[in-house]
Every structure is written in structure tokens, then in C-alpha cells.
Amino acid sequence: MQPDDATLVRQAAGGDQTAFRLLVDRHSRSVFRLAYRITGQREDAEDVVQETFVRAFRQLDRFESRSNFGTWLYRIGFNCAIDATRSRSHRETAEEPSLLDQRARAGMATGDDLIYAGQISAQVQQALGALSDQERAAFVMRHYHECSIDEIGQALDLKTSAAKHAVFRAVRKMRVALRPLVAPRTEGT
Amino acid sequence: MTPFDWHPTDDDLTLHAYRDDAPDEQAAIDRHLRECEACAATWREIQALQQLASAADVPEPAEDFEDAMWARIAPQLHAWPPARRRVWTSRQFVAVGAWAATIAGIVVAGHLWLRHTPAATPAKPTAAATVPSDVRERVLLTALDSHFSQTEMLLVELMNAPDDAKGSLAFERETADDLVQSGRLYRVTAAQTGDRRLTDVLDDVQTVLTEVARAPETPDKDDLAAIRSRIERNDLLFKVRAVTNDIRVRQDKPGASNEGAL
Numbered sequence: 522m523q524p525d526d527a528t529l530v531r532q533a534a535g536g537d538q539t540a541f542r543l544l545v546d547r548h549s550r551s552v553f554r555l556a557y558r559i560t561g562q563r564e565d566a567e568d569v570v571q572e573t574f575v576r577a578f579r580q581l582d583r584f585e586s587r588s589n590f591g592t593w594l595y596r597i598g599f600n601c602a603i604d605a606t607r608s609r610s611h612r613e614t615a616e617e618p619s620l621l622d623q624r625a626r627a628g629m630a631t632g633d634d635l636i637y638a639g640q641i642s643a644q645v646q647q648a649l650g651a652l653s654d655q656e657r658a659a660f661v662m663r664h665y666h667e668c669s670i671d672e673i674g675q676a677l678d679l680k681t682s683a684a685k686h687a688v689f690r691a692v693r694k695m696r697v698a699l700r701p702l703v704a705p706r707t708e709g710t
Numbered sequence: 711m712t713p714f715d716w717h718p719t720d721d722d723l724t725l726h727a728y729r730d731d732a733p734d735e736q737a738a739i740d741r742h743l744r745e746c747e748a749c750a751a752t753w754r755e756i757q758a759l760q761q762l763a764s765a766a767d768v769p770e771p772a773e774d775f776e777d778a779m780w781a782r783i784a785p786q787l788h789a790w791p792p793a794r795r796r797v798w799t800s801r802q803f804v805a806v807g808a809w810a811a812t813i814a815g816i817v818v819a820g821h822l823w824l825r826h827t828p829a830a831t832p833a834k835p836t837a838a839a840t841v842p843s844d845v846r847e848r849v850l851l852t853a854l855d856s857h858f859s860q861t862e863m864l865l866v867e868l869m870n871a872p873d874d875a876k877g878s879l880a881f882e883r884e885t886a887d888d889l890v891q892s893g894r895l896y897r898v899t900a901a902q903t904g905d906r907r908l909t910d911v912l913d914d915v916q917t918v919l920t921e922v923a924r925a926p927e928t929p930d931k932d933d934l935a936a937i938r939s940r941i942e943r944n945d946l947l948f949k950v951r952a953v954t955n956d957i958r959v960r961q962d963k964p965g966a967s968n969e970g971a972l
Contacts, residue, residue: 538787545783546776553775557768567771571782578787639895640853645766663728664763670730685730689721696759702849 526590534581545574548591551666552598558661559602561646569605573598588675592668596676599658648698652691655679659687660695717749718742720756727756758845851961857892858954860885861915865947868922868937879922879929886922893919911953914944 524532524540526547532540549570556569576597577584584593649657658677662668668676674684718726718739725731726739743750772778864885893916900908918940925933941947 538784541787542780542784545780549776549779550771553771554768563769567779570779574779574783575786578783639892640849641762642766644849644852645763660763664760685725688728689724692724692756692759693720695763696755699759699762700755702762702845702852 527586530581530584530586530590533578534584541574541578544577544590548594549574551591552594555595555598555661555666556602556605558646558649558665559599559657560605561650565605566602569598569601572601572604576601589672592672592676595662595666595668596678599676603654603658644699644702648695651698652694655687656691656694659684660691663688714742714746716742717746720752723749723753723756727753727760762845848961851957853892854896855954855957855961857889857896858950858957861889861919862947862950862954864889864922865918865941865950868934869941869947871934878927879925880927883923883925883927886919890916890919890923908953911949914946914949918944918946 523543526544529540529544529547533544552570552573553566556566556573557563560566560569573594577594580597584590649660652660655677659673662673662676663670670681670685670688673679673688674681677684677687679687722731722735722739726736729736731739743753864882867882893912897909897912897916900912918937921937921940925937929937
């Protein structure tokens with residue numbers, strides 16, 4: 522049976538490199554997805570994963586064992602991802618062509634599937650990019666990572682009501698941004 | 711019309727959509743949504759947003775992602791225990807010397823190789839299966855509209871550029887290159903759906919876009935003249951505007967057409 526996260530953190534803090542490796546194995550994909558949603562770039566997201574675990578390692582002694590390691594890691598990952606987006610002046614938010622190429626080579630989708638998937642990703646990523654950092658993180662955690670409002674509050678250092686309102690604001694803005702895709706165009710829009 | 715003395719707010723509906731409201735509130739809202747068309751319309755919009763957001767893929771990392779990540783992380787954790795040591799950032803790490811540079815070079819080379827190698831398990835295009843067909847149709851039309859609008863702007867810029875311009879064509883080349891990439895997908899789909907007119911316009915446009923993408927960064931008068939001549943000869947601006955107009959007419963139709971995606 523695999524040890525739980527809290528045990529692995531204790532072992533890693535005590536110098537057990539294998540324990541930290543297990544934490545990387547267990548959580549790096551979800552940190553990658555969080556980072557990709559925030560940065561919109563695969564390369565940036567990979568850098569964020571690396572930086573997140575390095576920072577987490579440096580702060581292992583600050584992790585409180587009663588907390589959820591995944592949520593704690595999201596908090597670090599979120600900050601790393603925001604740093605990455607701020608350091609990149611010309612952010613490209615569209616879905617990477619390589620992803621489309623990858624699918625095309627794999628023969629897994631028809632032409633309009635590819636267009637559709639690429640457009641959806643690009644439009645959603647663009648809408649996410651227009652949110653504030655806090656709103657974006659709150660939406661990504663609630664929608665994609667199914668974090669509870671309390672967990673979002675912990676990760677973003679917000680009270681529960683503030684976390685809830687961050688999700689509300691994000692949803693309102695996303696609705697406005699994506700409305701052209703879900704409702705018929707009207708004259709003058 | 712049923713009179714209502716209470717309506718859930720948009721925020722209540724957001725909580726409801728994520729099942730973050732209390733069970734008794736959930737039941738009350740479900741009842742209300744069955745009777746109140748105005749709230750039901752807002753509810754449908756929130757659900758559509760959820761579906762769209764869920765349909766936006768994140769590229770699935772390669773199978774050996776964890777190994778690759780560990781190869782990047784581990785060298786920065788070389789001294790233990792963690793609380794008493796300094797951890798290098800990636801940039802500092804590269805700068806510390808030949809040994810570190812060698813390791814970093816190997817890591818970076820592996821990383822680049824991975825990025826250019828298709829993942830063993832590419833992300834499945836789940837979008838098509840999870841979003842209603844009218845939304846799908848609208849997304850595709852929006853994509854085409856955007857593609858042809860950008861194409862039109864580029865063609866107009868090229869037609870109006872001064873003959874003796876000494877300026878760079880870098881932006882136009884880059885835009886043309888992007889449009890060539892996306893145009894290939896639209897071309898494949900148009901051919902699959904048997905839309906001959908769209909296929910022909912895309913073919914004509916691709917030829918010019920490719921020419922622009924491959925043009926010198928600072929073109930001379932003859933280069934520009936050749937591009938313009940091709941645009942005029944094929945009546946490209948007219949064709950692009952006409953097909954854009956068709957797409958917008960279809961976008962304005964409530965609900966999706968049943969004529970296929972394109």
C-alpha cells in the first residue's frame with residue numbers, strides 16, 4: 522500500500538529523496554494542468570511544474586500535516602504560474618499547433634473536430650486570460666480541479682466568502698466572454 | 711404565467727451548477743427552474759459555459775512526463791535535508807559551471823525532443839462528444855469567420871502598402887504563416903463535407919498566403935507587385951468577402967443549421 526501524502530512529506534523533509542520523487546509522480550500532472558490553464562503554454566506549464574516542486578521542497582518544513590498536500594501544492598503552483606505569465610510579455614494563449622498536429626497524426630479526429638477543439642481551447646483560454654489572477658485561479662480550481670470553496674480559500678489565502686465571490690465574478694465574466702459561442706449573434710455585436 | 715415571489719440570483723445558479731448549495735436549496739431551485747423560463751434561460755447559459763469550459767482540452771503530457779520532470783527537479787535537490795540547504799532556480803543552476811551546464815544540456819535536449827515527439831497517448835478530442843451540436847456549429851462558424859476576417863485584413867494591407875515601402879513585412883509574414891496553418895484544417899474539413907465553393911476559396915487563399923509567408927522580410931517593389939497581381943488576378947478580396955458574408959448569415963440563424971459543420 523502506498524503511503525499517504527502526509528507521510529511522504531515527513532519522509533521527504535527528513536531527507537528521503539525517494540519519498541519526494543513519489544510526491545512528484547503523484548501530483549505533477551495535476552499541477553501541469555493547473556499551470557497550463559493559467560499560462561496557456563505547454564512549455565511554461567512544464568517550467569511551472571519544475572519550479573513548483575523546487576519551491577515546495579524548499580518549504581517542506583512549513584507544510585502542516587493536517588492540510589491537504591495537493592491544495593498546498595496548488596497554492597505554490599498558482600503563484601509560480603502567475604509569475605510565469607507576468608514574466609512573459611507576449612503571451613500566446615491559443616492552443617498550441619503541436620497539440621492539433623499530435624491528434625491529426627494519431628488519426629483521432631476529423632478536420633472539424635480539430636478546428637472545433639482548437640477553437641474551444643483558444644476561446645476558453647482567452648476568456649480565462651481576461652480574468653484577474655485570483656478569479657482565474659478560483660475558476661480553474663473549482664471547475665477543472667473540483668476543489669471545494671474552502672480549499673480554494675485555503676489555496677488563495679482567502680476567506681470562504683471571498684473565495685466564493687471570486688468564483689462568481691469569474692463565471693460572470695466567462696459568460697460574457699463566451700456568450701457569442703452559445704447564443705445567436707445580434708445585429709451590431 | 712406563474713407569479714414568483716422569489717428568483718435565484720445568477721450567483722445562486724452558479725452555486726447550483728457546481729452543487730455548492732445546500733440540498734434543500736437545490737430542490738427549491740430545481741423546482742423553480744421547471745417553471746420560470748427567465749431563470750431557466752440563465753441556467754442554460756451557465757450550463758453551456760460549463761460545457762464549453764470542460765471541452766477545452768489541456769494537452770496530455772507524454773507517458774514519461776513524471777520521469778522527465780524528475781530529471782529536471784532532482785538536480786536542484788542534491789543536498790539534504792531540504793530545510794537547511796539552498797535550492798537553485800533553473801537559471802542559477804545553468805550558470806553555476808560546466809558540470810551543471812552539461813546536466814542542464816542533457817535535460818533541455820531531452821525536453822525539446824519530448825516536445826517534438828508525439829505523446830504516446832494524445833488527448834482525446836472529447837469536445838465533440840460533450841457539447842450540443844448548435845454550439846459546435848457556432849464555434850466552427852466563428853472560427854471560419856475569424857480566419858477569413860484576418861485573411862481579408864491581411865490582403866487589404868498588402869494591396870494598400872506603398873510601392874516604395876522600405877518597411878519590414880515581418881508581421882504580415884507571421885500572420886500569413888499562422889493563417890496557412892489554420893487554413894489547412896479548414897481545407898480538410900471543407901473537402902470532407904463536400905463544400906466545393908469553400909474548398910476553392912481556401913485553395914486560392916492558401917496559395918497567396920504561402921507566398922506572403924515565404925516572401926523576403928523586406929520585399930522590393932517587384933515582390934509586392936507579384937503578390938498583388940495574384941490577389942487581383944484571382945479576385946481574392948471579393949471571394950473572401952463573399953464567403954465571409956455567407957458564414958455570417960449562417961451565424962445569424964438561431965440554432966445550428968443541419969447542413970454539416972461547414
